[in-house]
Amino acid sequence: MLVQGNRRLTSDIWVLDLVGEFPYDKVTPGQFVHVLIGDGTAHPLRRPISIASCDPVGKTLSLVYRVVGDGTKWMRERRPGETIDVLGPLGHGFPAPQRPGPVLIVGGGVGVPPLYQLAKVLHAQNVELDIVLGFKDHGDVFWADEFGKLGHVTICTEDGSVGRPGFVTEALGDDRDWATLYSCGPRSMLKALKTHFQGTDIQGYVSLEERMACGIGACWGCTCENADQSEARRICKDGPVFSWEEIQL
Amino acid sequence: MSVDLRVNLGSLSLKNPVMPASGCFGFGREYSEYYSLSALGAVVVKATTLHPRLGNPTPRVSEVTSGMLNAIGLANPGLENVLSEELPWLARQDVPIIVNVAGDTMDDYCQVVDRICQSGLAHAIELNVSCPNVQLGGLAFGVEAAVLRNLVEAVRTVCTLPLFVKLSPNVTRIQDLAIAAASGGADGLSLINTLIGMKIDLNTRRPVLANRTGGLSGRAIKPVAVRMVHDVAKEVRLPIIGMGGIYTGHDAAEFVMAGAWAVEVGTANFTDPYACPRIIEELRSFMEAEGIKNIEEIRGSAL
Numbered sequence A: 001m002l003v004q005g006n007r008r009l010t011s012d013i014w015v016l017d018l019v020g021e022f023p024y025d026k027v028t029p030g031q032f033v034h035v036l037i038g039d040g041t042a043h044p045l046r047r048p049i050s051i052a053s054c055d056p057v058g059k060t061l062s063l064v065y066r067v068v069g070d071g072t073k074w075m076r077e078r079r080p081g082e083t084i085d086v087l088g089p090l091g092h093g094f095p096a097p098q099r100p101g102p103v104l105i106v107g108g109g110v111g112v113p114p115l116y117q118l119a120k121v122l123h124a125q126n127v128e129l130d131i132v133l134g135f136k137d138h139g140d141v142f143w144a145d146e147f148g149k150l151g152h153v154t155i156c157t158e159d160g161s162v163g164r165p166g167f168v169t170e171a172l173g174d175d176r177d178w179a180t181l182y183s184c185g186p187r188s189m190l191k192a193l194k195t196h197f198q199g200t201d202i203q204g205y206v207s208l209e210e211r212m213a214c215g216i217g218a219c220w221g222c223t224c225e226n227a228d229q230s231e232a233r234r235i236c237k238d239g240p241v242f243s244w245e246e247i248q249l
Numbered sequence B: 001m002s003v004d005l006r007v008n009l010g011s012l013s014l015k016n017p018v019m020p021a022s023g024c025f026g027f028g029r030e031y032s033e034y035y036s037l038s039a040l041g042a043v044v045v046k047a048t049t050l051h052p053r054l055g056n057p058t059p060r061v062s063e064v065t066s067g068m069l070n071a072i073g074l075a076n077p078g079l080e081n082v083l084s085e086e087l088p089w090l091a092r093q094d095v096p097i098i099v100n101v102a103g104d105t106m107d108d109y110c111q112v113v114d115r116i117c118q119s120g121l122a123h124a125i126e127l128n129v130s131c132p133n134v135q136l137g138g139l140a141f142g143v144e145a146a147v148l149r150n151l152v153e154a155v156r157t158v159c160t161l162p163l164f165v166k167l168s169p170n171v172t173r174i175q176d177l178a179i180a181a182a183s184g185g186a187d188g189l190s191l192i193n194t195l196i197g198m199k200i201d202l203n204t205r206r207p208v209l210a211n212r213t214g215g216l217s218g219r220a221i222k223p224v225a226v227r228m229v230h231d232v233a234k235e236v237r238l239p240i241i242g243m244g245g246i247y248t249g250h251d252a253a254e255f256v257m258a259g260a261w262a263v264e265v266g267t268a269n270f271t272d273p274y275a276c277p278r279i280i281e282e283l284r285s286f287m288e289a290e291g292i293k294n295i296e297e298i299r300g301s302a303l
Ligand SMILES: Cc1cc2nc3c(=O)[nH]c(=O)nc-3n(C[C@H](O)[C@H](O)[C@H](O)COP(=O)(O)OP(=O)(O)OC[C@H]3O[C@@H](n4cnc5c(N)ncnc54)[C@H](O)[C@@H]3O)c2cc1C
Pocket: A032, A045, A046, A047, A048, A049, A050, A051, A064, A065, A066, A067, A068, A069, A070, A071, A072, A073, A110, A113, A114, A208, A209, A210, A211, A212, A240, B062, B063
């Protein structure tokens, strides 16, 4: 796809806008693309990056990524007019709410991007959204205003430099009336959420991360275990989104 | 000029010499969403064991410069599921099937090979005696000539299909293992499996892979693999399937010149899901450009 823009959002988080042919109509929120780094000679493994936003009419796809290593550094250097090889959309994204009622969306760090496309889709269906986004500090916050157009947003930072201090679970308080929870972020956050909502009948969906090779379900590199640890699930193919009852968090 | 890509590995006839390598292609379903598997010479499926295996803890893959490490740990759905679900599906895709078999004991290997042969769903067996990841099995069978010969002899008694033995590169003299496999009754040899490696994360100061070590594959191992195919081809007159870092038609031709009759493509599938059909076309173009009508014309030219 063609690079249309590549902008810095925070000190180490960037957004890459791509245009061109892509199976947009197949995209569900929470799916990812597998990005080829250079021509793949030095870096044979593609990098999994969530679809942060996708517009079938304007034919654009946006990826929000934190620069952590060689692959994401290469992504940061891409300039408008260059092309990038992305494979996708891959995996299974967030399913539509199974029950009526308000929806809670919780994101942490670079788990936030896929939740933006999700919030857009649910907002368009007139679903009431509570959105809680957790970041390290004020310099780490991105897209708070964009999310603000789609639902009621609470920002939390670990150091309290903006929004509520502390972890996202603390921001939830005693309120437990949501019908559905969608979440993406560090494992520790997903676990804390599951514990927080223990005993309620909220339906929870979580998006998981693992190191990947093929990205399409063929190599069994990226597995996690199902709830009773009797079978493996491939995060790239069966996930990355799972119902939190289905897997071992 | 029209070139003939067909190749006979003993009694196993392939329409071209390129097939995906075991463990890098599952049982074919995922890549069939990208192209028709009937374009391939054959499909070599994931190692199949008697019982289902979950494999090693994650992380179990890691990138290294021009290669990767894996410690999947022979995760697979087990013989029964492979026979009832995977092979019947693959058998409908109009492509020869080579089943890669692994086990913890000689008896495991024999039972799996016996059942696969009896099912009538496969065209050849590839015995994985070289997987470096599983503490119990794998390694022991593939590194000592006498042990390997015993295993191949035992499997031979139940194996009614062409039997390929896949050699480990983690040995002192790979020719000795090739000779042992041949004298045990192998119909052919595949090589190489992965080289044992390690990567350390500078932040955690610990190995990246939960298993600590993993098998190195991809472009980084190609010169080692070419040398080993050459060394084995010099000493053993059996059909050889060569592999290790093949990404292009030129790479495939290089293995043929080293003495391979056919090739497998592993890690390249992850970089480019269309790697196998692309390599077939590149090999065809190379032969056309060089005026090579039949792959046999260049086989072993470097020996
Ligand atoms: C389904 C999925 C969706 C993701 N979506 C996003 C996103 O939207 N934005 C974002 O910033 N990051 C996302 N990540 C994490 C992202 O894939 C890694 O940060 C990235 O691969 C790092 O590559 P690198 O070369 O810069 O880092 P390096 O550390 O140099 O990478 C080395 C190897 O490790 C792998 N790796 C390193 N960290 C991770 C990780 N956290 N998860 C998976 N593989 C990793 C790389 O892919 C590569 O193969 C996602 C991960 C998954 C599995």
